[in-house]
Amino acid sequence: xxxxxxxxxxxLSAIGATAAIILYFVAQKFKVIEDxxxxxxxxxxxxxxxxxxxxxxxxxxxxxxxxxxxLEGFACPVGGNDAMSQVAKILGLEAAETxxxxxxxxxxxxxxxxxxxxxxxxxxxxxxxxxxxxxxSGCPYGCLGLGDCVVSCKFGAMYLDEISGLPVVVEExxxxxxxxxxxxxxxxxxxxxxxxxxxRIYVCCINKEKGAPAKKNCEVACIGCGKCVKxxxxxxxxxKNNLAYIDFEKCKLCRKCVPECPTGSILEINFPSKKPTTExxxxxPKTTASTKILS
Amino acid sequence: MKTFKLxxxxxxxxxxxxxxxxxxxxxxxxxxxPVTQHLGTPSTVVVKRGDDVKTGQLLAKSTGFISANxxxxxxxxxxxxxxxxxxxxxxRMTVVIDTKADEWENDIDTSTGISRNISLTKDEIIKRxxxxxxxxxxxxxxxxxxxxxxxxxxxxxxxxxxxxxxxPFLTSDHRLMMEKGEEMxxxxxxxxxxxxxxxxxxxxxxxxxxxxxxxSELAGHFKGISVHGLKVxxxxxxxxxxxxxxxxxxxxxxxxxxxxxxxVDNVGTAYAVYEAVQKNKPLIDRVVTVTGKAALxxxxxxxxxxxxxxxxxxxxxxxNEQLGKVISGGPMMGKALTSLEVPVVKGTSGVLLMLKEExxxxxxxxxxxxxxxxxxxPMGLEPxxxxxxxIVEDYEKAENEKILDCIECGSCHYTCPAGRPLLDYIRLGKxxxxxxxRNRKKV
Numbered sequence: 001x002x003x004x005x006x007x008x009x010x011x012l013s014a015i016g017a018t019a020a021i022i023l024y025f026v027a028q029k030f031k032v033i034e035d036x037x038x039x040x041x042x043x044x045x046x047x048x049x050x051x052x053x054x055x056x057x058x059x060x061x062x063x064x065x066x067x068x069x070x071l072e073g074f075a076c077p078v079g080g081n082d083a084m085s086q087v088a089k090i091l092g093l094e095a096a097e098t099x100x101x102x103x104x105x106x107x108x109x110x111x112x113x114x115x116x117x118x119x120x121x122x123x124x125x126x127x128x129x130x131x132x133x134x135x136x137s138g139c140p141y142g143c144l145g146l147g148d149c150v151v152s153c154k155f156g157a158m159y160l161d162e163i164s165g166l167p168v169v170v171e172e173x174x175x176x177x178x179x180x181x182x183x184x185x186x187x188x189x190x191x192x193x194x195x196x197x198x199x200r201i202y203v204c205c206i207n208k209e210k211g212a213p214a215k216k217n218c219e220v221a222c223i224g225c226g227k228c229v230k231x232x233x234x235x236x237x238x239x240k241n242n243l244a245y246i247d248f249e250k251c252k253l254c255r256k257c258v259p260e261c262p263t264g265s266i267l268e269i270n271f272p273s274k275k276p277t278t279e280x281x282x283x284x285p286k287t288t289a290s291t292k293i294l295s
Numbered sequence: 296m297k298t299f300k301l302x303x304x305x306x307x308x309x310x311x312x313x314x315x316x317x318x319x320x321x322x323x324x325x326x327x328x329p330v331t332q333h334l335g336t337p338s339t340v341v342v343k344r345g346d347d348v349k350t351g352q353l354l355a356k357s358t359g360f361i362s363a364n365x366x367x368x369x370x371x372x373x374x375x376x377x378x379x380x381x382x383x384x385x386x387r388m389t390v391v392i393d394t395k396a397d398e399w400e401n402d403i404d405t406s407t408g409i410s411r412n413i414s415l416t417k418d419e420i421i422k423r424x425x426x427x428x429x430x431x432x433x434x435x436x437x438x439x440x441x442x443x444x445x446x447x448x449x450x451x452x453x454x455x456x457x458x459x460x461x462x463p464f465l466t467s468d469h470r471l472m473m474e475k476g477e478e479m480x481x482x483x484x485x486x487x488x489x490x491x492x493x494x495x496x497x498x499x500x501x502x503x504x505x506x507x508x509x510x511s512e513l514a515g516h517f518k519g520i521s522v523h524g525l526k527v528x529x530x531x532x533x534x535x536x537x538x539x540x541x542x543x544x545x546x547x548x549x550x551x552x553x554x555x556x557x558x559v560d561n562v563g564t565a566y567a568v569y570e571a572v573q574k575n576k577p578l579i580d581r582v583v584t585v586t587g588k589a590a591l592x593x594x595x596x597x598x599x600x601x602x603x604x605x606x607x608x609x610x611x612x613x614x615n616e617q618l619g620k621v622i623s624g625g626p627m628m629g630k631a632l633t634s635l636e637v638p639v640v641k642g643t644s645g646v647l648l649m650l651k652e653e654x655x656x657x658x659x660x661x662x663x664x665x666x667x668x669x670x671x672x673p674m675g676l677e678p679x680x681x682x683x684x685x686i687v688e689d690y691e692k693a694e695n696e697k698i699l700d701c702i703e704c705g706s707c708h709y710t711c712p713a714g715r716p717l718l719d720y721i722r723l724g725k726x727x728x729x730x731x732x733r734n735r736k737k738v
Contacts, residue, residue: 118633121656123716128723133633134384209386 037090038066044086045076050154052077052177062087071095078175100194101176103157103169107143107188108204108265110164114139114218130185139217141207143167143188152183171198193248198270201246201253203228205265208241215263222265228257296501298526299539302673304706306529306627308502312466312586312593317474319597320610322394326369326601327379327638328354330388333430334437335361340390346373351400351577354390357425363438364428366577368599371395382623382640384633392601403576409477410573413485420489420572427571428578428641432563433457433532434624436642439564443489445553452556454487454495455541456565458510459525459532461500462625465645467582468562470595472499472506475566476513482569483520490558496541497522497562500531529627530704534559536673548700563644583639585611587648589618598639604646605635619654622647627705657714668707668717674700678707678717685724694728701725 041062049057053076055064065074065087075098076083088095114137120129126148134140145165150158157173158180160166167180171194180189188206203222207214211223224242236250237257246257246266258268331337336359342348348367355365371394378386399405415423425440445451456479460468472479483495497514499507501524511522525531525540535546537559544555552559560568563581570576579600585607586593592612604623608614622629623643631654668678676697684693701721708718 123719125723128719131723131726132383132630134380138380138384138633140385213386 035066038062040090041066041087044079044083044090046078046083048078048154048175048177050078050175050177050179052175052179066091069093077101077177101191102171102174102194102198102200103176103178103180104190104192104200104202105143105149105167105169105188106190106202106204106206107141107166108220108267109137109139109142109218110166112164113220114142126183127185137217139207139214139221141186141188141205141209142218144186148183148185149180149189152179154179195248195253199253200248200267200269201251201255201258202248202267202269203244203246203265204267206243208243210242214242220263220265222261223263225262227260227262228266231256231260296524296526297540298528299531299536299673301539301675302671302706303528303530303536304671304709305527306463306709308527309463309586309588310466310469310502311464311588311590312584312595313469313503315466315470315594317470317582317595317597318610320599320602320607322369322397322599323602323606324394325374325603326367326371326392326394326599327603328365328368328390328392328601329379329381329638329640330355330365330390332365332436332600332641333363333428334435335359335363337388338362338365340376340388342373342376342390344373344376347371348373348392349398349400351403351579353577357428357438361438361441363430363440364426364577366428366579367392368579368601369394370398380634380637382630382632382637389638404574405576406574409481411481413481413488413572415572417489417491420485423572423575424489424568427567427576429564429567429571430578430641431561432567432581432641432644433561434628434642434644436640439560439568442558442560443486445490445558449553450556451490451492451553451558452494453542453558454483454490454492455537455557455559456483456495456497456562457532457534457537457559458497458499458503458506458562459537460503461527461529461532462627462629462645463529464586464647465584465625466586467584467595467644469503469506470584471566471582472503472510472562476506476510478569479562479566480510480513480517480520481573482565482567484517485568485572486558486560486565487519492558493519495520498525498531498537498541499523500525500527502527530673530702530706533673533702533704535702548697578641581639581641581643583607583643584645585648586645587622588650588653589614589648591615600641601638603636603638604632604643607639607646608635608648614648617650617652618648619651620649622649627709628703656716657711659715660713662715663713665712667710667712671706671710673704673706674702676701678721679715681724682715682717682720685720685727688727690724690728690731693724694732698725698728699732 042059045058047058053061055061071093084095116136117138120136124146126144126146129144135142135144143166147160149167150160155173155175157170158167161168176191178191205222207221214221214223222243226239228244229237229239234250234252236247238245255268258266338355339358340355342354350370352367354367357364371392374393375391379389381387421440421443429439430436458468458472487495507524514520514522534552538557546552546555567578580597583598584595590611594611621632623632662679681698705718
């Protein structure tokens with residue numbers, strides 16, 4: 001009896017030892033030499049795996065930075081300049097300062113500005129609705145208000161405003177990863193510079209129709225009149241396909257274009273002002289009419 | 296009596312306008328003719344603003360292989376050529392004509408007699424069909440002349456004429472068979488000649504016994520044409536289902552019906568072919584059913600292409616107060632309109648005025664895995680799975696599960712006890728998958 005146990009222990013130990021020796025040599029032979037810096041870099045990255053940098057995840061981003069040997073063109077939108085400077089310290093490189101960015105919803109077709117003409121009762125996804133029809137207000141460029149962008153946001157930085165019917169970006173939480181930009185079937189959301197003190201000026205419309213049909217569906221549509229282009233002292237505004245676009249790299253936030261716009265489609269955000277700003281109008285539109293439609 | 300085996304549903308038929316004769320609608324004051332009314336490459340406009348056009352004059356020429364000509368449906372002056380809202384609310388290039396009179400082009404035979412003698416050769420027939428812009432009037436609007444050109448290595452041996460009209464409410468094909476039966480059968484003979492086939496079968500569901508009787512009688516005078524009554528089951532009017540029902544052959548997944556040696560055309564198309572070949576008349580009018588429980592006087596109209604749908608509804612006595620939705624097409628596959636000012640196009644088979652309570656969507660609950668959708672799917676797919684895959688965006692698996700074989704008949708959606716929008720999500724997934732497949736082919 002004792003012998004059986006002894007044999008079993010001995011033979012198993014022998015098999016184990018042989019296997020261990022084989023495994024040791026195999027491991028030596030097929031050793032993967034990985035740059036230890038990859039681990040260090042991956043550690044300082046936020047680990048959100050959002051894909052905002054353009055890579056499959058934080059680790060893939062770290063691997064690429066270490067292998068390329070330069071930080072040019074690499075930027076982590078979530079960690080921002082802090083994370084990138086830490087990465088630069090580890091790799092002994094210089095990180096280019098990037099401006100903080102934020103997602104901007106370029107549609108102001110609230111229930112009051114672009115009243116509902118028809119009602120949609122299909123599945124609540126923008127991707128399907130966009131294939132099906134032009135939208136409840138009739139604007140073929142405007143926000144469908146079904147919240148694909150809200151679902152796509154992994155940082156809880158977006159919500160659908162029930163009063164206006166439009167998605168709202170919570171600036172403090174937005175990391176400009178660009179998931180919402182991809183989710184929006186109409187390319188309404190754009191990643192723009194956050195600007196000094198979060199002050200921004202942008203055309204809050206992407207309607208490429210001519211003035212009359214655009215205005216028919218929405219009071220605050222860009223009608224492509226070109227007044228803003230003429231008044232801009234920095235050549236920052238471009239008019240293309242009946243639509244003005246403000247280049248945020250060139251814009252110096254002088255606000256000359258804002259009062260020029262006849263439809264009020266150019267918004268100024270976070271500027272101190274005497275009169276109520278247009279942003280407040282976005283968040284607090286004349287509620288009575290729109291809430292009635294909702295209920 | 297024959298029918299297809301797999302799946303199918305039995306929605307209430309509601310053929311309200313089945314015994315109402317086709318009424319010729321007077322010319323509208325203005326017509327809106329979209330430049331693209333077919334499946335395939337958009338056509339190019341060949342007229343200018345301010346031009347005077349005659350009825351039947353070419354407005355837009357086909358470009359590319361799969362494309363079709365578009366003709367003026369009235370005589371008048373071109374007011375505008377611009378982007379106008381179409382059925383979906385998006386803009387489409389449209390020719391707007393102010394109607395002045397109804398003066399036809401000189402080479403169109405406007406006599407009312409039936410021309411029975413088929414004198415043209417095979418190639419001439421196909422050329423005439425192409426020139427006169429005939430497209431499939433069953434709803435898919437695929438250019439008919441392309442269907443007539445059988446690809447090399449394949450052989451057509453049977454022509455199937457689709458008089459099934461399985462969509463509830465619609466009666467335009469039924470009325471056409473009753474009133475223009477002989478012309479339709481001449482059109483069938485023309486199509487047989489163009490295809491070089493000896494045999495043609497006309498499939499009609501047996502909820503139209505008068506049409507079966509009428510056509511069987513007429514078909515006795517035509518060589519090779521036989522009329523077959525079919526058991527009522529939706530979606531028998533689907534190309535693949537009809538082939539299965541009449542011949543027992545099955546179209547392989549991802550392949551065209553020509554694989555089984557069959558070519559399928561709608562009765563409306565056969566009539567349009569008759570007019571195009573024998574009378575040289577372009578496809579500028581069609582029979583449209585205006586019906587529904589909210590319609591005061593369900594009717595069938597012979598309408599010029601480009602007539603606003605609001606005019607049709609007005610002529611049909613208007614609507615009652617319970618109107619909920621206006622649908623272009625039938626209740627199963629049709630699409631709700633966003634505006635009543637959109638025009639009738641070649642593919643408009645009916646205008647359905649639904650009651651408010653009918654048009655409400657069911658409350659969506661969770662899938663209870665009852666597999667009803669699987670048992671009714673005429674293509675043998677698993678709709679609940681395809682829906683789920685489309686929602687979670689697993690397009691690779693959706694492709695393997697043959698999402699592209701879905702014919703979008705809506706049987707699954709109709710039958711689902713949990714009220715899930717199965718077809719909506721399958722459509723979304725199908726669109727994405729076909730985009731992926733197309734891009735893969737390019738690479």
